[in-house]
Amino acid sequence: MSHLAGEILLRLAKAGAAAVVGLAIYAVAVGPLAAPPSVELLLLSWLSGAAFILLVESSPI
Numbered sequence: 129m130s131h132l133a134g135e136i137l138l139r140l141a142k143a144g145a146a147a148v149v150g151l152a153i154y155a156v157a158v159g160p161l162a163a164p165p166s167v168e169l170l171l172l173s174w175l176s177g178a179a180f181i182l183l184v185e186s187s188p189i
Contacts, residue, residue, distance in 0.1 A: 142181055150177030 154173035157163045 142185075143178075146178035146181045147174060148177070150174035151182050153177060 129175040150170075153176050154165075154170055157169060157173065158165045163169060
């Protein structure tokens, strides 16, 4: 059972990290790049953050 709890916490941590990276991307897009804020931009930023987390975790380096 402890392995299941650990796996759940790991997956939640990855989703949280993707949200943090996505919010950073969103802030840069809306702030310095002057993109109009929208829900679509927020979701795309979150997906970009998730893709970044996947690239970092499975990097061959």
